Amino acid sequence: MIPNLTINALEQGLGHFGVSSKNNKTVHVDTLGVKIDNIQSTLTCFVINSECKNVLQYLSESGRVSFFVGMISHEAYNFKGQFVSSEKLNNEDLNISENYRNNVIDVITSVGLSKDAALDKFGKVPDLGITFKVDKVYIQTPGPDAGKEITNSETK
Amino acid sequence: MIKDKHMPALQGMFPSWITSCSSDGEPNTTVISQIWYVDENHVALSFQFFNKTKKNISENPYAYATISDPSTLKQYNLELKFDHEETEGELFDEMDMKLQAIASMTGMTGIFKLRAADVYKVISISE
Numbered sequence: 001m002i003p004n005l006t007i008n009a010l011e012q013g014l015g016h017f018g019v020s021s022k023n024n025k026t027v028h029v030d031t032l033g034v035k036i037d038n039i040q041s042t043l044t045c046f047v048i049n050s051e052c053k054n055v056l057q058y059l060s061e062s063g064r065v066s067f068f069v070g071m072i073s074h075e076a077y078n079f080k081g082q083f084v085s086s087e088k089l090n091n092e093d094l095n096i097s098e099n100y101r102n103n104v105i106d107v108i109t110s111v112g113l114s115k116d117a118a119l120d121k122f123g124k125v126p127d128l129g130i131t132f133k134v135d136k137v138y139i140q141t142p143g144p145d146a147g148k149e150i151t152n153s154e155t156k
Numbered sequence: 157m158i159k160d161k162h163m164p165a166l167q168g169m170f171p172s173w174i175t176s177c178s179s180d181g182e183p184n185t186t187v188i189s190q191i192w193y194v195d196e197n198h199v200a201l202s203f204q205f206f207n208k209t210k211k212n213i214s215e216n217p218y219a220y221a222t223i224s225d226p227s228t229l230k231q232y233n234l235e236l237k238f239d240h241e242e243t244e245g246e247l248f249d250e251m252d253m254k255l256q257a258i259a260s261m262t263g264m265t266g267i268f269k270l271r272a273a274d275v276y277k278v279i280s281i282s283e
Contacts, residue, residue: 024181146205
């Protein structure tokens with residue numbers, strides 16, 4: 001259920017993990033890489049635990065997730081789903097995050113952002129993985145298909 | 157509420173993020189090109205498409221947004237409540253002109269089109 005056409009954006013795009021509370025308030029946090037499990041149809045988003053107090057609180061209340069990933073090119077997708085678990089990161093996770101963060105630093109400095117700022121933001125090592133099961137995926141690239149759901153027949 | 161230190165993050169040099177929520181509890185997180193300074197207690201978002209954010213805000217006026225200072229990538233988180241929309245006037249014209257410039261620079265001419273300036277009250281700002 002993780003469409004192949006979204007893999008590049010998941011692996012290289014800037015990610016934002018949004019949740020809602022039982023009272024329909026919202027909060028989000030930046031992600032520092034993502035692990036894809038196409039068999040379980042889950043995504044594990046790497047975050048910094050100390051930035052996630054409200055995120056974790058809201059997940060415990062409603063569990064609904066909206067995970068946005070977008071590329072510099074404007075290619076973007078939105079993954080909707082249900083919270084599964086949160087756990088400390090293992091070495092495999094940390095390697096995925098390190099590769100992701102190094103790539104993002106290269107990309108955003110190539111478009112003129114300062115290296116110091118990029119390192120300050122993306123040099124941080126995440127310490128928590130939040131896993132959710134994807135149930136719907138939407139195109140978010142600006143244009144006529146924005147908001148269109150990617151259906152099962154389009155996932156290959 | 158909005159201070160001088162926040163202003164660089166409201167210039168549209170780096171995208172902003174917003175999370176809204178439908179009346180039945182489904183969140184939606186997305187990127188927006190710019191959050192505009194209106195006055196020290198209000199910001200505006202460009203309404204370009206009849207998208208999920210617009211639908212959600214019509215059902216539930218509260219949203220959470222993040223703006224970034226482009227020189228430092230320092231982020232500020234804003235709790236927002238929709239106040240009103242403007243379809244003409246100084247704010248609308250300024251936003252429309254800037255949006256067309258962004259569209260031109262990013263190859264999105266004809267895709268970015270301002271329908272309204274949606275004005276939100278800023279409930280809080282945090283780092």
